[in-house]
Amino acid sequence: MLTVALPKGALLQESIELFQSIGLDFSAFLAPGNRQLQIADPTGQAQGLLVRAQDVPVYVEYGQAQLGIVGYDVLREKQPNVAQLVDLQFGYCRMSVAVPQNSAYRSARQLPPHSRVASKFVHCAHDYFYGQLDLPVEIITLYGSVELGPITGMSEAIVDLVSSGRTLKENGLVELEVLYESTARLVAHPLSYRLDIDSTRQWVQSVKAQLGQTESLEQG
Numbered sequence: 001m002l003t004v005a006l007p008k009g010a011l012l013q014e015s016i017e018l019f020q021s022i023g024l025d026f027s028a029f030l031a032p033g034n035r036q037l038q039i040a041d042p043t044g045q046a047q048g049l050l051v052r053a054q055d056v057p058v059y060v061e062y063g064q065a066q067l068g069i070v071g072y073d074v075l076r077e078k079q080p081n082v083a084q085l086v087d088l089q090f091g092y093c094r095m096s097v098a099v100p101q102n103s104a105y106r107s108a109r110q111l112p113p114h115s116r117v118a119s120k121f122v123h124c125a126h127d128y129f130y131g132q133l134d135l136p137v138e139i140i141t142l143y144g145s146v147e148l149g150p151i152t153g154m155s156e157a158i159v160d161l162v163s164s165g166r167t168l169k170e171n172g173l174v175e176l177e178v179l180y181e182s183t184a185r186l187v188a189h190p191l192s193y194r195l196d197i198d199s200t201r202q203w204v205q206s207v208k209a210q211l212g213q214t215e216s217l218e219q220g
């Protein structure tokens, strides 16, 4: 039976709608008060696992799920060994550097060496500052509410996801640079995809057909 890892949070609703559109119903995860983390599709063709967004590639890499939906940002951060198959065209956001509105810095390059940068995406932040800018900064790991870094004076800047821009605005921050843009991706366990275990390929084809896509990203 096909197993699908679904991300809790911002991508869940649209992930469930996508699978519904190809005949797999995991909407029981959205029922008020649901605490079940593993549910069977009523047709008996598949089961869904409800996992933290960052854990989706882990379940797929270890083969506990043949397919999963995860943000490109998580793939950039964690570099998991999964096949990246389809850009699902929802969950748009961008990874950006931001500073307080009243900051003197107008570009990330202007931040002084050894400035502090708070982020949940420490590898992305490191690649950008050390790899692209050659600017040695101190990266502080946080797991959420990253905007509080500059507000409390703990850091000069943040690297975080921006979608509508509302969180930055309401916390007095401005975006300086965009590192990259992100959307939700359909990923697969590479061997399951190659060997077509549990008809993985057919389900991937159905997703692509639903989105009107013929090209595959196909990065292993």
Ligand SMILES: Nc1ncnc2c1ncn2[C@@H]1O[C@H](COP(=O)(O)OP(=O)(O)OP(=O)(O)O)[C@@H](O)[C@H]1O
Pocket: 007, 008, 009, 010, 011, 052, 053, 054, 055, 070, 071, 072, 073, 074, 091, 092, 093, 161, 162, 163, 164, 182, 183, 184
């Ligand atoms: N404001 C947003 N608008 C649209 N998509 C977003 C937004 N924030 C995050 N995303 C996308 O949704 C994914 C999941 O984000 P979400 O905020 O639900 O989980 P998380 O809190 O980052 O994950 P975890 O609980 O594992 O720490 C992100 O990886 C990103 O691709």
Ligand SMILES: O=P(O)(O)OC[C@H]1O[C@H](OP(=O)(O)OP(=O)(O)O)[C@H](O)[C@@H]1O
Pocket: 143, 144, 145, 146, 160, 161, 162, 163, 164, 165, 166, 167, 168
């Ligand atoms: O530009 P916006 O539309 O306002 O969205 C951006 C916010 O969404 C994400 O936060 P999330 O809700 O995941 O909370 P957390 O990371 O702070 O836990 C991200 O970390 C930003 O804080």
